[in-house]
Amino acid sequence: MPFRQINVAVIGAGWVGGIRANACARSPLVDRLHIAETNPVRAAEITAETDAASVTDDWRAFLDDDSIDAIIIASTPESQRFPIVRAVLAAGKHVMIEKPIAPTPAEADEAIALADAGNLKFTVGYTRRFDPKYAYINQAIKEGRIGEPVTCLVSRNITREIGAKIKGRSKMSPAAMGGTHSIDFLLWCLQPRLPVRVYSQQAGKLFSQVSDTPDHQWIMVTMDDGTTITAGSGWVLPLGYPQYSQSWIEVVGTDGALTVDDTHREVRVNTTEHGIRYPLSSMPGEQVDHVFAGAMVDETLHFLDAIAFDRPVLVTAREARLVMDVTMAADLSAERGEAVDLPL
Numbered sequence: 296m297p298f299r300q301i302n303v304a305v306i307g308a309g310w311v312g313g314i315r316a317n318a319c320a321r322s323p324l325v326d327r328l329h330i331a332e333t334n335p336v337r338a339a340e341i342t343a344e345t346d347a348a349s350v351t352d353d354w355r356a357f358l359d360d361d362s363i364d365a366i367i368i369a370s371t372p373e374s375q376r377f378p379i380v381r382a383v384l385a386a387g388k389h390v391m392i393e394k395p396i397a398p399t400p401a402e403a404d405e406a407i408a409l410a411d412a413g414n415l416k417f418t419v420g421y422t423r424r425f426d427p428k429y430a431y432i433n434q435a436i437k438e439g440r441i442g443e444p445v446t447c448l449v450s451r452n453i454t455r456e457i458g459a460k461i462k463g464r465s466k467m468s469p470a471a472m473g474g475t476h477s478i479d480f481l482l483w484c485l486q487p488r489l490p491v492r493v494y495s496q497q498a499g500k501l502f503s504q505v506s507d508t509p510d511h512q513w514i515m516v517t518m519d520d521g522t523t524i525t526a527g528s529g530w531v532l533p534l535g536y537p538q539y540s541q542s543w544i545e546v547v548g549t550d551g552a553l554t555v556d557d558t559h560r561e562v563r564v565n566t567t568e569h570g571i572r573y574p575l576s577s578m579p580g581e582q583v584d585h586v587f588a589g590a591m592v593d594e595t596l597h598f599l600d601a602i603a604f605d606r607p608v609l610v611t612a613r614e615a616r617l618v619m620d621v622t623m624a625a626d627l628s629a630e631r632g633e634a635v636d637l638p639l
């Protein structure tokens with residue numbers, strides 16, 4: 296199969312960007328890896344880990360480098376990323392960006408238009424789609440294994456350690472930060488159905504005492520064929536492991552039901568120092584010796600494949616744009632205390 300080696304740059308090599316940079320560094324599809332990281336300590340760390348060809352604190356250095364094919368954008372805060380997205384797409388680079396796709400729908404549309412005009416791959420980090428359990432649910436629903444879907448539930452909670460990190464850097468709601476993964480996943484499973492109505496409620500008793508960030512948000516979505524979605528997202532669980540996350544999934548159909556326990560209770564470590572912990576339980580996953588436990592490396596390799604072999608990306612920017620409509624409608628609904636119809 297014909298393919299070409301590519302050169303990739305990662306902008307923002309923190310927790311997630313670090314995983315993606317390491318995945319690129321190990322892939323034979325990547326010739327040269329470049330890093331842009333503003334934190335000098337982290338920049339030195341990741342350069343040593345990945346043997347990067349170059350490291351800079353200014354991503355603009357990539358714009359005029361025609362040898363760079365693709366850019367992965369994983370910098371925070373999310374609200375400050377759009378100038379990067381616009382500039383790198385305009386410079387003709389393929390792009391993977393962490394969710395959300397853009398701060399506003401108009402900016403998302405502008406980025407999609409730039410990618411279309413340049414015939415560029417443009418994808419968003421909806422990592423759950425690359426988790427085998429989630430891929431199984433999608434396949435089972437699309438193949439009609441449970442008949443017609445009737446209702447779908449995803450309840451996801453993460454620890455207050457991550458909640459505090461998110462709270463500190465932006466005012467984005469649980470719908471936009473965590474709920475977005477569940478909404479993307481369920482809209483994907485239910486394609487070609489489209490969302491028509493959204494109702495949402497938020498609750499806050501912990502972080503909301505010191506900020507305007509709620510602790511949890513439920514989102515109910517009605518699809519155009521009457522299927523209902525309920526997605527909950529919160530970030531105040533006690534520490535169960537660094538970056539611990541747990542999800543519970545139920546899909547009920549006319550001819551069956553799917554139940555997936557993604558609560559990471561299958562591995563337990565009990566130590567005198569930390570008590571009970573549930574390892575291998577963060578959303579993106581983590582490196583364990585010679586293997587990666589989690590979906591983010593496969594997701595990153597899929598992006599590299601798409602460019603090197605000229606294949607379509609699994610998560611399209613237009614799908615991410617639809618997810619944005621739903622999470623924005625959810626925030627509007629929570630604010631107004633009433634259901635919101637789509638399209639907005």
Ligand SMILES: NC(=O)c1ccc[n+]([C@@H]2O[C@H](COP(=O)([O-])OP(=O)(O)OC[C@H]3O[C@@H](n4cnc5c(N)ncnc54)[C@H](O)[C@@H]3O)[C@@H](O)[C@H]2O)c1
Binds near residue numbers: 309423
């Ligand atoms: N897909 C998933 O499962 C998943 C999980 C967690 C987080 N995320 C998303 O990934 C993104 C990154 O999250 P994180 O937890 O890794 O954040 P982080 O804060 O650990 O990392 C961000 C990095 O960007 C660097 N940075 C900031 N501005 C920069 C700039 N202008 N140029 C270069 N570097 C810059 C910071 O120094 C930091 O090292 C977020 O958008 C988050 O929502 C995705």
